[in-house]
Amino acid sequence: MQEFTEEKPDWLRIRPPSSDKYDIVKRALAERGLNTVCASAKCPNAFECWDHGALTFMILGNVCTRACRFCAVAHGRMGEGVDHAEPDKIADAAKALGLNYVVITSVDRDDLEDNGSGHYAACIRAVKDRVPGSKVEAIIPDFSGRADLLLKVINAGPDVIAHNMETVERLTSIVRDRRAGYYKSLDVLRNVKRLNPSILTKSYVMLGLGEEEAEVKETIDRLHEARVDMLAIGQYLRPDRRSLSVSSYVDPDQFTQLREYARSLGFRSVISGPFVRTSYRAQEYFLQGRRA
Secondary structure, three states: OEEOOOOOOHHHOOOOOOOOHHHHHHHHHHHHOOEEHHHHOOOOOHHHHHHOOOOEEEEOOOEEOOOOOOOOOEEOOOOOOOOOOHHHHHHHHHHHOOOOEEEEEEOOOOOOOOOOHHHHHHHHHHHHHHOOOOEEEEEOOOHHHOHHHHHHHHHOOOOEEEOOOEOOHHHHHHHOOOOOOHHHHHHHHHHHHHHOOOOEEEEEEEEOOOOOHHHHHHHHHHHHHOOOOEEEEEEOOOOOOOOOOOOEEOOHHHHHHHHHHHHHHOOOEEEEOOOOOOOOOHHHHHHHHHHO
């Protein structure tokens, strides 16, 4: 791995928007008062994805009740008030933008009795009802490890459920909020398959936080053992000065090697590269995973 410096390598240059689609997406969100993880988490792919009309809705407010040290989303002991019109707003935005693959994520809401799972399910159902034939990918929190709350989301009929490991076992307590857990996250992914084997599952691992290659491969092995279908691997980029520093910038060749390693295990689809995030090119990799 390359030694970290404040100067980013050439392969980490972010390009500006190149079409009118970016402004169309931005306006559609603003008109409906909707959040996206693209903006709230300062995703480096926002320009590219919005240029292609792709985005990730972020529900349940813009304040997370957990304080993971890699994340730019605002956090607090209590989240914002739940907008009960949000399911219809998301469905309306998806229809207006012509989306046939809708990605929904959320902040953690440990302050709510059901951790926001009921609202999550309502958003999925609204999209399915209002945009016939659409596919929905839900990037979920751990719902405190409760299978009954996970089942609410499963029963809403998403086509993909993603839950992120984020990092290797050794670094989990440093990178993630203390209420998260390496094995808790593996159990979430296992439980999706246990409760509904037909739903495709996905997870994400960041590099550049001080992990060793053997640790990354161990995490990939465990995700495969948990019957995860799709895997995304990307570079951690420090979103602000309050967040963890980057330990290293990982050479693109290493991303390629890890992709080939994961493919050799039998994942349905693997995307691996510096700018990859969970929802990056999500529709393309869903189709690849479904065909496998």
